[in-house]
Amino acid sequence: MVTAQKQIKSRRSSDILKFIAWVAGIILLNLLASNYFFRLDLTEDKRYTIAPVTKQMLGSLQDEVVVDVYLTGNFPAGFKRLQQSVRETLDEFRIYSGGNLRYNFINPNEIGDEKQRNEFFTSLAQKGIIPTNLKAMEDGKQVERLVFPGAVVKYNGKETAVNLLKGNLAASPDERLNQSVEGLEYELATAIRKIAFPADKVIGYITGQGELEMQQVTDLLGSLQEYYRVARGELAEIPTLEGLDLIIVAKPTDQFTEADKYKIDQFIMKGGKAVFFVDALNVNMDSVGAGGMFALPYSLNLDDLLFRYGVRLNPTLVMDLNSGFIPMVTGYLGEQPQTEMINWRFYPLLNNFSGHPITRNLDAVYARFIGTIDTVKAEGIRKTPLVFTSPYSRILEPPVPISLEEARMEVNPALFKAGPQAVGYLLEGKFTSLFRYRRPPQGVQDQQVKEQGVETKIAVFSDGDLVRNEINPRTGQAYELGFDRYNNITFSNRELAMNTIHYLLDAEGLINVRSKEIALRPLDKVRVKDEKAYWQLLNLIAPIFLLGLFGVARYYMRKRKYERF
Numbered sequence: 001m002v003t004a005q006k007q008i009k010s011r012r013s014s015d016i017l018k019f020i021a022w023v024a025g026i027i028l029l030n031l032l033a034s035n036y037f038f039r040l041d042l043t044e045d046k047r048y049t050i051a052p053v054t055k056q057m058l059g060s061l062q063d064e065v066v067v068d069v070y071l072t073g074n075f076p077a078g079f080k081r082l083q084q085s086v087r088e089t090l091d092e093f094r095i096y097s098g099g100n101l102r103y104n105f106i107n108p109n110e111i112g113d114e115k116q117r118n119e120f121f122t123s124l125a126q127k128g129i130i131p132t133n134l135k136a137m138e139d140g141k142q143v144e145r146l147v148f149p150g151a152v153v154k155y156n157g158k159e160t161a162v163n164l165l166k167g168n169l170a171a172s173p174d175e176r177l178n179q180s181v182e183g184l185e186y187e188l189a190t191a192i193r194k195i196a197f198p199a200d201k202v203i204g205y206i207t208g209q210g211e212l213e214m215q216q217v218t219d220l221l222g223s224l225q226e227y228y229r230v231a232r233g234e235l236a237e238i239p240t241l242e243g244l245d246l247i248i249v250a251k252p253t254d255q256f257t258e259a260d261k262y263k264i265d266q267f268i269m270k271g272g273k274a275v276f277f278v279d280a281l282n283v284n285m286d287s288v289g290a291g292g293m294f295a296l297p298y299s300l301n302l303d304d305l306l307f308r309y310g311v312r313l314n315p316t317l318v319m320d321l322n323s324g325f326i327p328m329v330t331g332y333l334g335e336q337p338q339t340e341m342i343n344w345r346f347y348p349l350l351n352n353f354s355g356h357p358i359t360r361n362l363d364a365v366y367a368r369f370i371g372t373i374d375t376v377k378a379e380g381i382r383k384t385p386l387v388f389t390s391p392y393s394r395i396l397e398p399p400v401p402i403s404l405e406e407a408r409m410e411v412n413p414a415l416f417k418a419g420p421q422a423v424g425y426l427l428e429g430k431f432t433s434l435f436r437y438r439r440p441p442q443g444v445q446d447q448q449v450k451e452q453g454v455e456t457k458i459a460v461f462s463d464g465d466l467v468r469n470e471i472n473p474r475t476g477q478a479y480e481l482g483f484d485r486y487n488n489i490t491f492s493n494r495e496l497a498m499n500t501i502h503y504l505l506d507a508e509g510l511i512n513v514r515s516k517e518i519a520l521r522p523l524d525k526v527r528v529k530d531e532k533a534y535w536q537l538l539n540l541i542a543p544i545f546l547l548g549l550f551g552v553a554r555y556y557m558r559k560r561k562y563e564r565f
Helices: 002-035 052-059 077-096 114-127 173-182 184-196 214-224 258-269 303-309 493-505 510-515 525-563
Strands: 065-069 101-105 132-138 141-147 150-155 158-163 202-207 229-234 246-250 273-277 293-297 311-313 317-320 323-333 336-350 373-375 381-388 393-396 400-402 422-432 452-461
Touching (some): 246 493, 273 493, 373 422
Parallel strands (some): 317 336
Antiparallel strands (some): 132 141, 150 158, 293 400, 311 373, 381 422
């Protein structure tokens, strides 16, 4: 009896000591956690891991960022996943910002008054949040609901809109939603950076060689001004390009002098970045007319410069079966012309991209009279193709006849077998000067030739119209870059140009967040249909059976334990 009492007292003391040890351990863990912050992401694709550059930016916030998200409501599974991913991403942002980020989910459809609701819808559209018409099943009936998959980011009286539904329209709905999930961190982080951190990089828009007029690049330059400072000027009148971080050469039509090329070359040798949107052949839709024309090579005097850097713009035109449409008069009804949208194979739709962060998950890009690009030997230069035509392309050598009658002709598929053609390249490395072992041209200020460059980046595209926005013929106002007024579709020309410039100027590497990849693991719909009843019964019965089995086992274990006393 005494021995049993001693055992009980010893067990009680042991339990008390264990309890004290557990409490002390929990307190110690909390103290360590408060001083050493860490988070573990055990997912295979690291979907909850925030990039170091994003963490650094969030930790540098001086004031509170407020994010109003309008993607909320009763959604199908795909949109619910996107909604939940937005919430999880913002939760991570809130933690790494040190509490300097707050978010709200707002359902615009819950506004009771119809007039106020419509006014709110209009205000969201004016801010740039594009609505989408979502079809869903409610009470066994299919209903349509206007959904705003976007958010507004606010900071110190400034705000900017973020569209959360991105991706390639050619992908399936599930794939596009997955692409949207992959891009959430980049879209939200870029919006925060745009309004919370002042622009410190300067972009120069080069003129003087017949480049696109200011009204034709209004949308691009306006978009760039949200992130950078933008300057413009004639190359011949600028002594040097020092003070600029990047230059844009957009569709030159006149010849570059040797002095002009020297300024560009030395700018790149000293670490400057450059984007070239250049046509090799001279062709303009406004000049085609009823009689047609011939596309002939430009004489831009840029070939040797680009050749030294590692690429060659071929004097060719690409026709593509995957192309846009133009309005054409196909007949008359009385005196009224009848217009139809006809496939114009000189306007390729570029929807074939590399996996580079610049073009990852990008939607189709609209091109006009585009050529091909080849690479040539350039030591130490990494050449990455960015954009390709479709596999159903055709290459034409000059002189290329351009006639509207071609659009009416029956297509011969046997002629469109050239395969994907690269039309955009990224070049990275230490470039060698075109003026190596040469004297500087007359009339330039800098007479000290830098023959070997420092590490830098340039991009070359073989279509000057990629960055040209259309002009409304009635109002004279510029359309959004990439907007096709005939078909009322907006292509991703602006996003391609902006991503390229962000990548060239982004020393911190925020653009690389676009390379984040989340594996899509869809259910097998056939198996789901065939095995639905089996899995429902298994999930209903198995937990009850296991719980009962555990209860019986625990009962007998306790019985055996206490029967000894």
